[in-house]
Structures are given as structure tokens and as C-alpha cells.
Amino acid sequence: MRVNRAIVILAVALFIGWGMGATDSQVKIGMIDVEMAMFSTDAGRSVRDQLQRKARAAEAQMQPKVEHFQQLQAELQEMQHVLSKEAMQKRQFDLVDLKGQLENEVTGFQQQIKVEEARLVAPLYEKLNDAVNEIGRKQGFSLILQRGPPIIYSREALDITELVIETVNKQTSKRTPEPADG
Secondary structure, eight states: OHHHHHHHHHHHHHHHHHHHHTSSOOOOEEEEOHHHHHHHSHHHHHHHHHHHHHHHHHHHHHHHHHHHHHHHHHHHHHHTTTSOHHHHHHHHHHHHHHHHHHHHHHHHHHHHHHHHHHHHHHHHHHHHHHHHHHHHHHTTOSEEEESSTTOOOOOGGGBOHHHHHHHHHHHHHHSOOOOSOO
8 A cells, every 4th residue: 555655656756747847847846744734733733632621521531430440340359259159250240341331431432532533633634735735836836745654755945844834823813713612
């Protein structure tokens, strides 16, 4: 998969370079670290903060249940020599059932946070894409690539990440602020 992506990127770069060679235009290539740009913008920091608050709330909601489970587990350890075999098995089954319930609840919270992340990140990614397109057009870039695999090396001078962050922040500040918890 990565090899195919590398081949496609190389082919696009060669095609653009070849196509630009037919004109007098200079090829101008830019690089962007999308992950860094996304969460370095004001809107991205807001999204990250919202997701962290939701994760902390879920953790706080789970903590008493986890402590209760641990308490029951400790009690079972203490009473293992006193309880009958049947009573011990019943408590062990109850603990396994409770552990399964806790794991299901944690998985549910994780899924909720992933859904919320996708909901919050989608418009942010769209803003980044718009900013990259605007910068590419206005500054005459022939090609803007995403930093990361399969790109192994690129000069820092090609990096437009900070420019994209500034552009998104300017565009976002022109609009009305969105509610903090959407």
C-alpha cells in the first residue's frame, strides 16, 4: 500500500515536473504536516480540548465502577479460603460478568469519543484543505505534498505548515465563534 502511494506521488511529481518543463514556469513544491497543522490552529486546539474534556468525563464516570470492581476482587482474594467452592465460583463468575460490563462500557465511551472526534475534525480538515488550496493558488505552488510516509526527506524551506495554520486562524477569526461543546 505504501509502495503504491509512493509510486503515485512520484509519478504525479514527475508528470507535473515534465508538464511544467514545457512552459517557462518554475516548479514550486510545498510540504505540509497535516496533523501538526490541524491541532496547532485555534480551532484545532479547541477540538482537542473538547475531546480531552469528554475523555476526562468518561474516565470520571468509570472510576467508581472500577474501584468497586477492584474492591470486590480484593474481598474475593481475602475470602477464598473461607468460602465454599460453590460460593467462590459464583463470586468469580459475578466478577467476570462485572469485568465484561466494565469493558463494554469503556468500549462504548471510546466509540463515542471517536465519533465525536470525526464529527469535530471533519470541518477542521475542510478548513485546512481550503487554506492549502488558497495558498497554492495565491503563491503559485505546482504541488503541495503531505509530510510523512512515503516522503522520507524534504527541505524545511518547502514546509508551509505554519503558513496554513496562520491562514486557517485568520479565516476562523473572521467567522462567528462556534459553541464550545457543539
